[in-house]
Amino acid sequence: MNFFACENLSAGYGRKEVLKNITLSFEKERITSVIGPNGSGKSTLLKCMGRLLKPSAGCVYLDGRSISAMTDSAIARSVGILPQSPNAPGDIPVHCLVAYGRNPHKKALSSFTKEDRETVEWAMHATGLEDKRFMRLGQLSGGERQRAWIAMALAQRPQILLLDEPTTYLDIHHQFEVLELLEKLNTSCGLTVVMVMHDLNLASKFSGRLIAMKEGQVVLDGCAKGVLTEENIFDIFRVKSRIVDMDGSRAAMYMGVA
Amino acid sequence: MREFTDSDAKRRLMTGAVGLMLLATGFIVSVITGTVDISLGDMARIFAGVQTDGMYHVLMNIRLPRIITGAFVGVNLALSGAILQAVLKNPLADPGIVGVTAGAGLFAMAVMILLPSLTHLVPPAAFIGALVTSLVIYFLAYEGGAHSLRLILAGVALAAFLGAFMSCFTVLYSDRVQGTVNWMAGSLSGKSWIHVKMILPYTILGLFGAGIGARYLNILMLGDDVARGLGVSVERVKFLLTMLAALLAASAVSVAGLLGFVGLIVPHITRLIIGSDNRFLIPFSAVFGGIIVIFADTAARVVFAPYELPVGVVMAFVGAPFFLYLLSRSSRS
Ligand SMILES: Nc1ncnc2c1ncn2[C@@H]1O[C@H](COP(=O)(O)OP(=O)(O)O)[C@@H](O)[C@H]1O
Numbered sequence: 117m118n119f120f121a122c123e124n125l126s127a128g129y130g131r132k133e134v135l136k137n138i139t140l141s142f143e144k145e146r147i148t149s150v151i152g153p154n155g156s157g158k159s160t161l162l163k164c165m166g167r168l169l170k171p172s173a174g175c176v177y178l179d180g181r182s183i184s185a186m187t188d189s190a191i192a193r194s195v196g197i198l199p200q201s202p203n204a205p206g207d208i209p210v211h212c213l214v215a216y217g218r219n220p221h222k223k224a225l226s227s228f229t230k231e232d233r234e235t236v237e238w239a240m241h242a243t244g245l246e247d248k249r250f251m252r253l254g255q256l257s258g259g260e261r262q263r264a265w266i267a268m269a270l271a272q273r274p275q276i277l278l279l280d281e282p283t284t285y286l287d288i289h290h291q292f293e294v295l296e297l298l299e300k301l302n303t304s305c306g307l308t309v310v311m312v313m314h315d316l317n318l319a320s321k322f323s324g325r326l327i328a329m330k331e332g333q334v335v336l337d338g339c340a341k342g343v344l345t346e347e348n349i350f351d352i353f354r355v356k357s358r359i360v361d362m363d364g365s366r367a368a369m370y371m372g373v374a
Numbered sequence: 375m376r377e378f379t380d381s382d383a384k385r386r387l388m389t390g391a392v393g394l395m396l397l398a399t400g401f402i403v404s405v406i407t408g409t410v411d412i413s414l415g416d417m418a419r420i421f422a423g424v425q426t427d428g429m430y431h432v433l434m435n436i437r438l439p440r441i442i443t444g445a446f447v448g449v450n451l452a453l454s455g456a457i458l459q460a461v462l463k464n465p466l467a468d469p470g471i472v473g474v475t476a477g478a479g480l481f482a483m484a485v486m487i488l489l490p491s492l493t494h495l496v497p498p499a500a501f502i503g504a505l506v507t508s509l510v511i512y513f514l515a516y517e518g519g520a521h522s523l524r525l526i527l528a529g530v531a532l533a534a535f536l537g538a539f540m541s542c543f544t545v546l547y548s549d550r551v552q553g554t555v556n557w558m559a560g561s562l563s564g565k566s567w568i569h570v571k572m573i574l575p576y577t578i579l580g581l582f583g584a585g586i587g588a589r590y591l592n593i594l595m596l597g598d599d600v601a602r603g604l605g606v607s608v609e610r611v612k613f614l615l616t617m618l619a620a621l622l623a624a625s626a627v628s629v630a631g632l633l634g635f636v637g638l639i640v641p642h643i644t645r646l647i648i649g650s651d652n653r654f655l656i657p658f659s660a661v662f663g664g665i666i667v668i669f670a671d672t673a674a675r676v677v678f679a680p681y682e683l684p685v686g687v688v689m690a691f692v693g694a695p696f697f698l699y700l701l702s703r704s705s706r707s
């Protein structure tokens with residue numbers, strides 16, 4: 117079922133047009149990766165879908181309703197979005213950051229209920245941060261910090277989570293840690309994930325669907341096997357590569373630009 | 375509920391206890407020191423209502439309203455600074471940044487110099503000047519959203535612009551400048567119960583508003599995008615909180631003149647002590663703001679007695695070196 121979609125979406129910054137007429141729809145309970153060269157508009161697309169940026173034309177639909185007609189907190193109860201490398205004061209304890217995720221469920225003066233507390237517990241448990249609850253953000257490793265942000269977004273109880281480069285700046289161990297967490301949340305809680313990825317091999321390993329963007333347009337859209345081919349990689353990134361299929365997953369070996 | 379680590383809770387408890395002690399000490403010291411010496415015994419008898427001589431008048435109608443006005447001025451300036459530092463995500467922000475100082479200064483100076491017989495219009499003029507200027511800065515800086523850097527730049531530019539008018543006044547009416555000096559430096563001299571009544575509603579409004587706003591300030595500190603993702607109507611909340619900060623600072627300067635450094639330094643010190651969580655930073659800043667102004671004003675009254683310094687001068691003597699110290703600390707880390 118398509119419950120999240122954008123239709124004829126165009127957007128930009130000031131006079132600069134970045135996204136050109138993009139139409140996409142997302143099925144429930146899947147992991148989708150958006151790939152493409154720098155400046156191709158991946159972040160811009162994610163921001164429009166998460167209403168951080170107002171499109172100049174077109175619409176984003178959630179369960180058949182246009183999100184421009186919904187309130188900020190109503191959207192936030194269904195859509196969680198984490199921008200690329202978010203920033204916070206280093207002295208916030210993990211459990212406080214996670215508790216901020218309950219904000220869309222609260223009125224200005226309402227207090228923290230038992231349900232809120234249980235949800236925060238669950239989010240910290242799901243991300244394996246129970247032991248770190250009293251640690252401060254600045255004391256965490258990069259992977260733990262990224263997990264703390266994901267826990268915050270999970271405490272929102274969204275149906276869909278939009279993530280902009282959740283693994284950038286992480287070493288390979290922490291990259292896997294974050295992606296395996298997303299995979300686990302996807303299978304165990306049915307969380308729909310749309311993420312921007314730079315690593316094509318990790319993107320193909322962890323997502324059922326790859327969307328490739330170039331110059332503000334979607335140029336390829338399909339399963340990993342269909343998108344990750346030597347010709348496609350050359351068309352999109354201008355890099356020569358060899359494709360290796362092993363144990364059911366597909367990987368590219370890059371041979372250079374010359 | 376295990377919401378906080380023990381060490382955090384302990385530190386807050388300690389800080390709160392020390393704060394209340396300092397507040398009480400400051401209050402008592404300020405009541406008993408001055409040109410007329412009032413002993414602790416006199417003070418107790420006056421508050422108990424058994425002593426009603428000349429000392430009663432000094433305490434109840436001169437010192438007490440001055441102390442209370444000073445405390446509220448400190449509370450309002452500190453709250454204003456704490457709010458702005460969070461909204462602008464800049465620990466060096468202060469009420470001057472949103473034009474309160476320049477706006478209030480120009481309007482008050484205009485009244486004092488052009489209409490010297492209407493000095494009772496100085497507070498409302500300063501108040502209006504401060505609010506109008508902060509609104510102008512906000513809308514100059516607004517472009518699809520209020521970004522902190524643009525707000526800060528617009529604030530600096532407009533302050534320089536209004537400052538030029540003030541310089542014109544000082545040159546063209548150099549004979550009348552003398553009367554503005556105290557106000558421009560920030561002074562609590564001669565404050566009475568009228569001034570307490572003038573500022574009290576804003577202190578109450580500020581404490582409520584900032585108390586409710588603390589949760590939103592915390593989320594705004596995560597960045598505009600994250601805050602919007604968490605369902606905060608970022609632009610509306612930023613506008614309301616900035617205007618609350620402007621209102622608080624305007625009410626303070628309209629009563630006490632251009633008292634600087636309180637709004638900058640008090641939230642900053644408080645943050646160093648208890649951390650950046652606005653649910654605690656806001657109330658603690660309020661208490662410390664009151665304490666600092668009470669102590670500074672006591673010093674202003676007694677250090678060069680029988681002459682009185684404007685309290686703003688004392689704040690600058692203490693505040694400016696401290697500010698430089700903070701700057702050197704932050705540039706090192
Ligand atoms: N805040 C902004 N203001 C102006 N231009 C921007 C802004 N953010 C991105 N752009 C421009 O939009 C284009 C697409 O950017 P982006 O969506 O961030 O690309 P990607 O995430 O694919 O690297 C780039 O040319 C970039 O320079």
Ligand SMILES: [Mg+2]
Nearest residue numbers: 158159160200
């Ligand atoms: Mg990007």
